[in-house]
Amino acid sequence: MSFEPLGLSAPLLKAVQKQGYTTPSPIQQKAIPAILEGNDVLASAQTGTGKTASFTLPLLHFLSENTNSKFKSIRALILTPTRELAAQVYANVKAYSEFLNLKSAVIFGGVNQKPQAATIRNGVDVLVATPGRLLDLQNQGLLSLKHIEFFILDEADRMLDMGFLRDIERVIKLMPSKRQNLMFSATYSKSIKTLAKSFLNAPVQIEVTPENTTVEAINQSVYRVAKGLKTGLIIKLISEGNWKQVLVFTRTKHGANRLCEKMVKAGITAAAIHGNKSQGARVRALSGFKNGTVRVLVATDIAARGLDIPLLPHVINYELPNVSEDYVHRIGRTGRAGAKGEALSLVCAEETSYLTAIEKLIDMKLPVSIIEGFEPDPNASTAPIKQGQGRQRKPRQGNASNSSRNSGRNSSKKSNASRRR
Numbered sequence: 249m250s251f252e253p254l255g256l257s258a259p260l261l262k263a264v265q266k267q268g269y270t271t272p273s274p275i276q277q278k279a280i281p282a283i284l285e286g287n288d289v290l291a292s293a294q295t296g297t298g299k300t301a302s303f304t305l306p307l308l309h310f311l312s313e314n315t316n317s318k319f320k321s322i323r324a325l326i327l328t329p330t331r332e333l334a335a336q337v338y339a340n341v342k343a344y345s346e347f348l349n350l351k352s353a354v355i356f357g358g359v360n361q362k363p364q365a366a367t368i369r370n371g372v373d374v375l376v377a378t379p380g381r382l383l384d385l386q387n388q389g390l391l392s393l394k395h396i397e398f399f400i401l402d403e404a405d406r407m408l409d410m411g412f413l414r415d416i417e418r419v420i421k422l423m424p425s426k427r428q429n430l431m432f433s434a435t436y437s438k439s440i441k442t443l444a445k446s447f448l449n450a451p452v453q454i455e456v457t458p459e460n461t462t463v464e465a466i467n468q469s470v471y472r473v474a475k476g477l478k479t480g481l482i483i484k485l486i487s488e489g490n491w492k493q494v495l496v497f498t499r500t501k502h503g504a505n506r507l508c509e510k511m512v513k514a515g516i517t518a519a520a521i522h523g524n525k526s527q528g529a530r531v532r533a534l535s536g537f538k539n540g541t542v543r544v545l546v547a548t549d550i551a552a553r554g555l556d557i558p559l560l561p562h563v564i565n566y567e568l569p570n571v572s573e574d575y576v577h578r579i580g581r582t583g584r585a586g587a588k589g590e591a592l593s594l595v596c597a598e599e600t601s602y603l604t605a606i607e608k609l610i611d612m613k614l615p616v617s618i619i620e621g622f623e624p625d626p627n628a629s630t631a632p633i634k635q636g637q638g639r640q641r642k643p644r645q646g647n648a649s650n651s652s653r654n655s656g657r658n659s660s661k662k663s664n665a666s667r668r669r
């Protein structure tokens with residue numbers, strides 16, 4: 249199937265072609281016609297499914313076909329939980345609107361608000377925003393949501409995990425009641441359903457699972473190792489394997505920083521990416537990683553979500569996540585679209601219960617190796633790390649405590665979780 253039958257205008261088809269897309273992804277095939285017909289949509293789709301284009305393309309179509317005389321009013325709002333995701337969605341909006349006469353902007357916290365306010369003052373059709381900065385600017389009278397015709401809530405589950413429910417409710421109250429609404433969420437907890445009911449009108453429900461992306465397709469293995477020897481082992485693996493682009497996951501921001509410092513000392517170019525980093529530092533780290541000047545990117549789960557890294561040869565879990573679904577999300581970063589990928593996990597005694605839970609979720613036993621000189625500690629306790637111990641605390645935006653994510657995630661169905669994102 250090509251994009252032509254979906255009903256998008258010529259400038260959008262041209263932009264799609266320029267991106268090199270030939271076939272609409274399943275979510276695009278389902279969502280684009282439904283949105284073009286004017287329906288509210290509730291879509292279950294994760295990053296990697298092409299969900300951003302599935303709402304951005306019909307949104308841009310609608311705005312360009314239905315011009316509005318209200319000068320300089322914001323017509324569409326896309327709300328995202330994190331800065332990274334906001335920047336990524338904005339990049340999509342820019343790319344797809346290249347041949348249209350529409351203006352767009354992105355706003356998020358952690359950077360100076362002045363240039364953002366100035367852009368909005370000059371007139372913006374599509375605004376991509378994180379909730380905190382959006383409400384800040386609105387409170388200061390620097391933007392108005394009174395003429396919103398299109399509202400998109402992206403990664404709604406993540407929004408709730410990060411404690412944005414009140415902010416979302418406030419944003420909804422600031423918009424006119426007559427508008428088209430779209431909501432995207434990877435998971436469906438009770439609170440997500442309640443939120444959906446609160447603002448979607450008779451939504452068309454769409455569900456997709458990522459294509460041919462099963463965890464079975466990834467070369468996964470486990471190294472049992474003493475906790476104190478993990479850093480030495482990871483440095484050995486990366487150095488001796490001469491690995492060039494490695495995404496490493498740690499459970500905490502401090503852990504990410506510490507590991508990063510040690511790698512740099514060992515002569516491996518590494519950068520950490522997490523919620524405490526400034527936007528500039530994150531962008532630098534990510535672009536260094538993409539262009540090959542940074543070999544290792546050390547990330548926490550939340551910081552990694554929304555990162556637009558197309559394909560990675562190596563993903564290493566320096567620590568296993570205590571939320572099993574996060575394991576599936578993490579390793580889904582490797583070997584996309586049939587390319588060969590490797591996912592390694594360094595597992596110490598106290599992570600044993602996490603490993604068991606992960607194996608249960610993915611319904612497979614992971615092969616275990618022990619490297620000489622990096623053996624596990626036979627005397628270490630296998631008692632799991634206590635909830636909340638050494639975890640990230642919850643600031644307002646950009647990251648959240650992992651433990652708060654448990655509630656919605658553990659209920660995911662195995663059939664979904666055993667597929668990669």
Ligand code: AMP
Pocket residue numbers: 268269270271272273276294295296297298299300301556558
């Ligand atoms: P998303 O799920 O929106 O994060 O998109 C994941 C990736 O797929 C992005 O890098 C998009 O540029 C890319 N993409 C989106 N739609 C298509 C398509 N129809 N064909 C090929 N790639 C696509």
